[in-house]
Amino acid sequence: MTVPALQPGTGTVPGEHLLLSTPGTVSWGRLPNAASTPVLSVASGATVTFEALSHEGIMADQGRDPVAFLAGFGVAAGDVLADAIEIAASDLPNGPDDGPHVVTGPVAVAGARPGDVLRVDVLDLVPRQPYGFVSSRHGLGALPGELPEDGVPAVFEFCPVSVAGGRLVSSVAAPDGRRATFPLDPFLGVMGVAPATEDPVHSVPPGDHGGNIDIKWTRVGSSLYLPVQVDGGLFYVGDPHYAQGNGEVALTAVEASLRATLRLTVLSGDDAARAVGTLTSPVVETATHWVPTGMDVDLDEAMRQCVRRALTFLTERFGLTRSTAMAYLSAAADFEVSQVVDTVKGIHCMIRKADFAAWV
Incomplete structure (x- = not known):
């Protein structure tokens, strides 16, 4: 070993x-x-x-x-x-x-x-x-x-x-x-x-x-x-x-x-809003992606939650309309199954940071 x-x-x-x-x-x-x-x-x-x-x-x-x-x-x-x-x-x-x-x-x-x-x-x-x-x-x-x-x-x-x-x-x-x-x-x-x-x-x-x-x-x-x-x-x-x-x-x-x-860092007020907007669910950030999440006992509902939260993230952070944000998610984002074994199932959305380089 x-x-x-x-x-x-x-x-x-x-x-x-x-x-x-x-x-x-x-x-x-x-x-x-x-x-x-x-x-x-x-x-x-x-x-x-x-x-x-x-x-x-x-x-x-x-x-x-x-x-x-x-x-x-x-x-x-x-x-x-x-x-x-x-x-x-x-x-x-x-x-x-x-x-x-x-x-x-x-x-x-x-x-x-x-x-x-x-x-x-x-x-x-x-x-x-x-x-x-x-x-x-x-x-x-x-x-x-x-x-x-x-x-x-x-x-x-x-x-x-x-x-x-x-x-x-x-x-x-x-x-x-x-x-x-x-x-x-x-x-x-x-x-x-x-x-x-x-x-x-x-x-x-x-x-x-x-x-x-x-x-x-x-x-x-x-x-x-x-x-x-x-x-x-x-x-x-x-x-x-x-x-x-x-x-x-x-x-x-x-x-x-x-x-x-x-x-462990506390974000309040504007700092919290800049990070996750109005989302009140876990969000992951990596060097290359933002990752909103959706969770429910029903995998289909977890998917719907994740789509809604990804829409909220994109509309609040970048000013996209919901319809344009939905088009972007369908064209470019990856929705992945986090896990299906923890009673409450998870979906997460991979949003590429590089796609929004003009906003950064």
């Missing part, structure tokens, strides 16, 4: 603040809400390094014992993360009505108020372990009832990490040993703010608060804009991925822990 295990707090920590994943700083399967107490408070513009922990290897159907579970795939005890061992052995609840995700936070950002926008700049994502898993569980995924096959309740596809062509890659194996190899493009599947409710919030369905949006373009160099719903924002992370295809059809992507360094 070519990537050493990056244990909590060891090695380079780029952020001004370090937030470990411990039984005192995480929830398991639930998101922070309006009643949650921050585990860290920072100034607007601060950088935070999160030790984002994958749930794979610690779940109940994996024995809630990562050392024993991973030994079955040839992983030495020294390559098992200490925070995975600690959380699996803790008394943190994670029952059948909870999601799988280990959610780290929340972080209060000074000055964040409802109506503001929290800008999350993804500065650095470092793999913490030399392996990951793609999981398929019975009754879930894009083909529930078809896969897993033969009545097997779950399949855990082990994905080792190696180096090929100067970059990190992973792979899956055929029965004869040949491997299909694909590049690692890490991102955090869960980034969000607390919704304005004191009711429990399941970690699986995404929404206007962000959460489990599973948009693979939230890689290093991207920014995620989240509408603040409660004082302080109460930001959190989870569900770290090494790679994902649009759709995430099996149920999971390549699930594996990351050291994620993010900048």
Whole structure:
């Protein structure tokens, strides 16, 4: 294995603040809400390094014992993360009505108020372990009832990490040993703010608060804009991925822990309007694209939401009429399926910045 295990707090920590994943700083399967107490408070513009922990290897159907579970795939005890061992052995609840995700936070950002926008700049994502898993569980995924096959309740596809062509890659194996190899493009599947409710919030369905949006373009160099719903924002992370295809059809992507360094900045008034206009749903920005989102339990409705939000973005930012903006979207934008496996399904729209160079 070519990537050493990056244990909590060891090695380079780029952020001004370090937030470990411990039984005192995480929830398991639930998101922070309006009643949650921050585990860290920072100034607007601060950088935070999160030790984002994958749930794979610690779940109940994996024995809630990562050392024993991973030994079955040839992983030495020294390559098992200490925070995975600690959380699996803790008394943190994670029952059948909870999601799988280990959610780290929340972080209060000074000055964040409802109506503001929290800008999350993804500065650095470092793999913490030399392996990951793609999981398929019975009754879930894009083909529930078809896969897993033969009545097997779950399949855990082990994905080792190696180096090929100067970059990190992973792979899956055929029965004869040949491997299909694909590049690692890490991102955090869960980034969000607390919704304005004191009711429990399941970690699986995404929404206007962000959460489990599973948009693979939230890689290093991207920014995620989240509408603040409660004082302080109460930001959190989870569900770290090494790679994902649009759709995430099996149920999971390549699930594996990351050291994620993010900048958290509060945008108010004109600054918020310049970033996202009147949109009150997550928007992603990359070096090359603006990416509005749509989410609903019905994929067709998610598509309609995304089209409407892309129209709002274009008409407010560039002064296009709705009919002209619709023509542009049909001619030049790509609508992609973010994921179809998180109860609330996601569509995102890729709007090329280069097409609007005359406005910049």
